[in-house]
Amino acid sequence: MSDLADRLRALPSFPEDMPDLDPDSVPEDPAALFLDWLEDAIASGARQPHAMTFQTLDGGAPVGRTLILKDLDERGLHVSTHRTSRKGEQLAADPRAAMTFFWRESGRQVQVGGEVVALDEATSQADWASRPSYDGSPNPDWQVYALQPAWYEFTQSRLDRKHVRVGYRREGGAWAHERVTTPAG
């Protein structure tokens, strides 16, 4: 094994004290559980708890980058970017996307997938105007997208590596959820 592999293996992993996740008492609406975990991440004081990996498809090949969650409402989970960016062009060609949040302080991960829709101009320009670099000029290239979730998966890590996962899937107009068990635990 290389020296790098040895050093990576020796790095600290999960914190000693992590919350539990009881799959039998999760809310029916995954957005409620997501918001609960996001609030905990914000309260932890960790930097950029609203940052996540945002995955798109580039001609069928997955590509991810870090984005900031801007909002969550009945339209979905919002992100904003330039319409003519690579990700903007990828979304125009294929609206399927996924987000992966990881909160180290609690050992929690949330994955969300679905299709994005481009929100209206007023929403996009309001977001543009809220940015620290705003100089008073509108930016017609700025776009807020909402990821409309088709599925969520919540993972609560455990020190014994028997991580607890709950998957939600949209079935018609309602959400169904179940505990997820895979060879990964």
Ligand SMILES: Cc1cc2nc3c(=O)[nH]c(=O)nc-3n(C[C@H](O)[C@H](O)[C@H](O)COP(=O)(O)O)c2cc1C
């Ligand atoms: C912490 C962090 C947050 C970021 N947030 C955003 C964001 O909200 N919107 C954005 O367009 N780019 C954001 N970026 C930059 C993107 O990761 C990416 O480099 C850029 O948008 C170009 O992506 P693309 O070429 O795949 O379109 C962020 C980067 C970091 C490290």
